Amino acid sequence: MEEKIRELLAGIVHPETGRDLASGGMIDSISADSERIVLTLRFAKTRDPFAAKLKNQAQELLSEAFPAAQVMVVVREGAPRRAEPANKTTTGGIGRVIAVASGKGGVGKSTVTANLAVALRNMGYRTGILDADIYGPSQPKMFGVEDYLPEAVHEEGIDQIVPAESMGISLMSIGFFIKPDDALLWRGAMAVNALKQLIHQTRWGRLDFLLADLPPGTGDIHLSIINELKIDTAVIVSTPQQVAVADVRRGVELFRNPQVNIPVAGIVENMAWFTPAELPDNRYYLFGKGGAREFAESHGVDFLGDIPIVQSIMEGSDGGRPASAIDPRVEEHYRDIAGKIVDKLTKTEE
Ligand code: ADP
Numbered sequence: 525m526e527e528k529i530r531e532l533l534a535g536i537v538h539p540e541t542g543r544d545l546a547s548g549g550m551i552d553s554i555s556a557d558s559e560r561i562v563l564t565l566r567f568a569k570t571r572d573p574f575a576a577k578l579k580n581q582a583q584e585l586l587s588e589a590f591p592a593a594q595v596m597v598v599v600r601e602g603a604p605r606r607a608e609p610a611n612k613t614t615t616g617g618i619g620r621v622i623a624v625a626s627g628k629g630g631v632g633k634s635t636v637t638a639n640l641a642v643a644l645r646n647m648g649y650r651t652g653i654l655d656a657d658i659y660g661p662s663q664p665k666m667f668g669v670e671d672y673l674p675e676a677v678h679e680e681g682i683d684q685i686v687p688a689e690s691m692g693i694s695l696m697s698i699g700f701f702i703k704p705d706d707a708l709l710w711r712g713a714m715a716v717n718a719l720k721q722l723i724h725q726t727r728w729g730r731l732d733f734l735l736a737d738l739p740p741g742t743g744d745i746h747l748s749i750i751n752e753l754k755i756d757t758a759v760i761v762s763t764p765q766q767v768a769v770a771d772v773r774r775g776v777e778l779f780r781n782p783q784v785n786i787p788v789a790g791i792v793e794n795m796a797w798f799t800p801a802e803l804p805d806n807r808y809y810l811f812g813k814g815g816a817r818e819f820a821e822s823h824g825v826d827f828l829g830d831i832p833i834v835q836s837i838m839e840g841s842d843g844g845r846p847a848s849a850i851d852p853r854v855e856e857h858y859r860d861i862a863g864k865i866v867d868k869l870t871k872t873e874e
Contacts, residue, residue: 533563534547535585551563551564561590562620565579566600566601569601579599583595613723615754618733622758622865623735623749623755623757624759627771627773634662634663637653637663638841639837639858641735643861645693646848646859650732651735653695656738657698658698658702658718665842670699674686674701683725684725685726686727694728698719702718741771742775759789759828760825788825789869790820790825793831796809797810797813804853829857
């Protein structure tokens with residue numbers, strides 16, 4: 525199918541350069557099955573005046589050729605961040621990768637990741653989580669699969685690691701390979717090598733979205749992950765009292781660095797207000813109100829939404845079932861944010 529798509533795209537010519545999309549290197553990635561085709565086109569020039577036109581042509585051509593599939597064409601600008609790895613990897617079947625980051629630990633990044641994954645699954649998307657938080661891998665616990673022992677299989681010419689499955693979500697975690705007490709020893713090359721292996725050798729199969737739970741902060745480990753994993757967008761999580769702090773700004777800047785060049789989908793304000801279980805309609809803004817919105821506005825970042833402090837969110841994470849899988853009122857917050865992220869990823873970029 526991919527070959528057929530490339531063949532079709534070879535028929536579309538860039539009016540200025542005279543090169544066709546295929547041989548001119550404008551195809552960044554193709555992910556295709558009978559239901560869905562996601563094509564990313566890349567134009568070396570920023571604001572290429574022909575980008576929108578070529579995108580529409582590709583969209584029309586593919587929709588016509590594959591009437592049963594939902595066709596999504598996205599445009600990116602600038603030279604590719606890196607060449608596709610020469611070695612075989614298992615990331616080819618993944619539609620989009622969403623990185624979830626935070627300036628500091630403890631703000632609820634992993635909880636947001638887990639609940640967004642459940643919301644995306646509830647929206648009908650095939651979803652996976654890569655828990656790359658080497659300092660505190662908490663996804664196995666949140667999904668109740670702490671005892672999972674990943675099995676290795678040899679398929680399609682590579683050794684692959686089978687992810688855990690919980691609630692229809694594929695989960696691979698660095699936590700399956702290290703004891704929590706050893707996490708601090710896992711800095712540097714060892715952690716990077718292990719993460720590389722998880723990124724390239726996990727048997728993800730076909731996923732619409734892979735959520736990557738990044739370690740907190742902005743260190744070398746982030747750059748290594750960014751180099752290995754083709755991240756489509758980043759979501760930054762903060763609490764109200766942390767939002768004005770330099771760590772959050774550094775988080776945004778990390779992705780915006782011209783060498784990195786990953787779009788920031790926006791910021792999520794977690795623990796934005798307190799809602800006691802017995803008074804689910806009351807809101808107490810314990811740590812101040814509106815900080816994330818202001819931060820977003822002043823830094824040119826979108827505000828994706830806020831999530832209250834709810835007892836069931838904490839209990840869900842501790843109990844092996846994210847609250848979004850149990851409580852529809854809670855799920856609504858995450859679904860709203862997930863919807864915005866999906867819209868951004870699928871929206872026409874002009
Ligand atoms: P991080 O990944 O940023 O280190 P976690 O996701 O592990 O943070 O969250 C830290 C703690 O806060 C956990 O105990 C989690 O259950 C709790 N928590 C996170 N978000 C909420 C929330 N919205 N309401 C209540 N508890 C929360």
